[in-house]
Amino acid sequence: MTTQLEITRFWNEGVIKCDQKDYTGALEILKKITDPTSKVTFDIGCICLLAGDLSNALRHFDVSVKKDEHMVVGFFQRGVVKYQLGRYPDALEDFSKAYSLLRGNPVIDYKQLGMKLKLYDCEILLNRAACNERLGQVNEATRDLTSATEGKSIPAHSVIDDAFSTLQVIDVGVVWLL
Secondary structure (H helix, E strand, O other): OOOHHHHHHHHHHHHHHHHOOOHHHHHHHHOOOOOOOHHHHHHHHHHHHHOOOHHHHHHHHHHHHHHOOOOHHHHHHHHHHHHHOOOHHHHHHHHHHHHHHOOOOOEEEHHHHOOOOEEEHHHHHHHHHHHHHHOOOHHHHHHHHHHHHHOOOOHHHHHHHHOOOOOOOOOOOOOOOO
């Protein structure tokens, strides 16, 4: 079993490799951790996603949300992968789950947990709208886009304005740091 000191060391080394865009090296290091936590499996999923390995990304996001059924960002990223795989009903389910886990809060800040990320409800709604559009559910897509537009709160959310003409799924593109 991997000790806490080893987990911390492997995690740090893996994140450094990821920052250097050495995804294979990052994965090799992180996979040394036996019985990884939900955060470690989430990071592995994100690295697989960055490397373009959607099937392994999905597998690790599955494990991550099974280990932590309240991980909003885990459901969000798993939805991103399912969307990219063309599994729109499943992606919609994950985005809806992520949105419900926010419990009415407009944002969840993962800084306290060691990840430089704030996940906003409008980002989830944008992705949900993209799924609804792909499924031919125009009214639901329009409703989610309207709510996403109303919920914009940072300059990066200007992409939501463009979504009415071209719906695209966004991902968070970050990993946890220790």
